[in-house]
Every structure is written in C-alpha cells, then in structure tokens.
Amino acid sequence: MRAEPDHQVRLLDLQEVDAELDRLNHRMRTxxxxxxxxxxxxxxxxxxxxxxxxxxxxxxxxxxxxxxxxxxxxxxxxxxxxxxxxxxxxxxxxxxxxxxxxxxxxxxxxxxxxxxxxxxxxxxxxxxxxxxxxxxxxxxxxxxxxxxxxxxxxxxxxxxxxxxxxxxxxxxxxxGEIPADLLGLYEKLREQNAGVGAAALRYGRCEGCKLELSTAELRELRTAEPDEVTRCENCRRILVRVPDSGL
The missing domain is CATH 1.10.287.1700 (Helix Hairpins)
Incomplete structure (x- = not known):
C-alpha cells in the first residue's frame, strides 16, 4: 500500500485521538x-x-x-x-x-x-x-x-x-483527511492490536510494541520509498517514519 507521507503522519494524530477516546471510555466505565x-x-x-x-x-x-x-x-x-x-x-x-x-x-x-x-x-x-x-x-x-x-x-x-x-x-x-484504504487498514490493525493501529518509529524503536528494530529492518526502511506504507516486523502495526526515526 502507498500513501502520501503527510497522510501517514496524520495517522499518528488519529491514533492519539483514539487513545484519548479509549481512556475516556475507560474512565466512564470505571x-x-x-x-x-x-x-x-x-x-x-x-x-x-x-x-x-x-x-x-x-x-x-x-x-x-x-x-x-x-x-x-x-x-x-x-x-x-x-x-x-x-x-x-x-x-x-x-x-x-x-x-x-x-x-x-x-x-x-x-x-x-x-x-x-x-x-x-x-x-x-x-x-x-x-x-x-x-x-x-x-x-x-x-x-x-x-x-x-x-x-x-x-x-x-x-x-x-x-x-x-x-x-x-x-x-x-x-x-476525513486520510485516504479510505489507509484508514481501513489502520482500523483493522487497531482492532487486532489492543486499540493501536499505527505507531511512530523513533530512534530505531517502534513506539507500538516498544521493541528496537534490527539493523536489517532499519536498512529496509531507510531505502523504502517515502509513500510506501511500512509495517513493524514485530507487532505488524503501521510504522510511521518521522524526523527522529533514526534512519
């Protein structure tokens, strides 16, 4: 799957709001x-x-x-x-x-x-x-x-x-700002992964599973096209590359 880098980064904003919604619903229940x-x-x-x-x-x-x-x-x-x-x-x-x-x-x-x-x-x-x-x-x-x-x-x-x-x-x-196919993938992964469908790659570590990526994995991400939608090899969440990804 391919999507504009800005759209991929926007997933992180969506994930942040979804996490807030999950926290609020948890507060409501408890x-x-x-x-x-x-x-x-x-x-x-x-x-x-x-x-x-x-x-x-x-x-x-x-x-x-x-x-x-x-x-x-x-x-x-x-x-x-x-x-x-x-x-x-x-x-x-x-x-x-x-x-x-x-x-x-x-x-x-x-x-x-x-x-x-x-x-x-x-x-x-x-x-x-x-x-x-x-x-x-x-x-x-x-x-x-x-x-x-x-x-x-x-x-x-x-x-x-x-x-x-x-x-x-x-x-x-x-x-509404995210393409339907990218949004659909995110929603599917969020349902499968405890409410987290997309995570940032920061300093060589996936913020979703908190695991560091191997040198080979980082090399593949470094050479991937900017519009390529990448996934964490460990948790399979959408892995969003950001300025401090460590690539």
Whole structure:
C-alpha cells in the first residue's frame, strides 16, 4: 500500500485521538462513583430488609399486647364479679365459699401472670421501636449518601461525555483527511492490536510494541520509498517514519 507521507503522519494524530477516546471510555466505565452507588444500593437493600423485619415484629407485638390486655381484662372482670358475690353474703355453704375464695386467689395469680406478660411485651415493643428508629436513621443517612454519590457520578459522566464529544469531532475531522484504504487498514490493525493501529518509529524503536528494530529492518526502511506504507516486523502495526526515526 502507498500513501502520501503527510497522510501517514496524520495517522499518528488519529491514533492519539483514539487513545484519548479509549481512556475516556475507560474512565466512564470505571468511575469510583459507580462502585459507591452499587455499594450503597446493596447497603440500602440490607437496611430496608432489616427494617421490614422489625416493622413486622412490631405489628406482631401489637397484636400480642392487645390479646394479653384482653386476657387481663377478662380475668379482672371475672375476679371482680366473684369478689362482689363473696362480699354480698349470698354464698352460705362453707364448701362453696371455700371454692369461691380459691377461685378468686387463682384469678389473682392469673391476672398477675398476664400483667407480667403485658409488661414483657411492652418491653419488647420498646426495644423493637428503638431498633426501628436506629434503622430509619441509618436508611436516611445511606439514602443521602447515595444521592450525593449519584449526583457526583452524573456530574462526572457529563464532563466525560463533553470530552468524548469533542474528541469524536476531532477524530471525524482527522479521519476525513486520510485516504479510505489507509484508514481501513489502520482500523483493522487497531482492532487486532489492543486499540493501536499505527505507531511512530523513533530512534530505531517502534513506539507500538516498544521493541528496537534490527539493523536489517532499519536498512529496509531507510531505502523504502517515502509513500510506501511500512509495517513493524514485530507487532505488524503501521510504522510511521518521522524526523527522529533514526534512519
């Protein structure tokens, strides 16, 4: 392939812009805010799951408390009824009187036990409410932190997109100055060689693979026509001769 020396040198400008585009795209993919937002999303999911468990526990405790309070009230009403009956003097039989007194004592013990249950449930409720308040605080903090990280990410993405747009415009302008066959070869080699399709020959070394050329290779390049498109024997990239090639 043959191409004007100026067109070959222009490949180096194109390669520089392509390298910049690759760096910008890499920055876009690896923004630290991406990881921060993902970490905070996972943290929020965990906190919200824990909060849902506590809220379910509180609902269960509220039902348990209402039941225990109803049980206390039922026992209290029954004990009051039996006490009024005892105090009214309506019971004259010693055996029935003894049975009534025993039942009142049993109801008193049962009421005390149920009241202890109510107090225990209330204590568990208090602990659960404290856990809920702490989790709500942690959720609010994580949400604020996530929003801040997302805002920083959006700002970074916008800045990088502006740089990408500017670099893409420069690339289109440079690519339009390069013959189609030379540009096609460059694009093919760039795809095959980790994004580098053309490299300068400087001081006898290929800037693409960073290897020095042999004396024989340099002699061939020295005698090649200026419009001949040369390739590095090591990496096969387009090798562009420049003033400080060392030829």
């Amino acid at each position: 923004l630290p805010e991406h990881e921060q937002v993902q970490r905070l999303d996972a943290r929020l999911t965990e906190l919200r799951d824990r909060l849902a468990v506590v809220e379910t526990e509180l609902r269960d405790l509220e039902r348990e408390q209402r039941k225990a309070e109803r049980d206390v009230e039922q026992v209290r009403v029954r004990a009051e009824r039996d006490t009024r009956r005892l105090e009214s003097g309506q019971v004259s039989s010693p055996k029935e009187l003894e049975s009534l007194q025993s039942e009142i004592a049993s109801l008193a013990r049962r009421q005390s036990e149920l009241e202890d249950i109510v107090l225990e449930v209330m204590e568990r409720q208090e602990n659960a409410e404290a856990r809920r308040a702490e989790l709500e605080r942690e959720v609010a903090e994580a949400e604020a932190e996530r929003e801040s990280a997302d805002n920083r990410r959006s700002e970074s993405v916008l800045r990088i997109r502006d740089e990408l747009d500017s670099a893409a415009q420069r690339r289109a302008r440079i690519a």
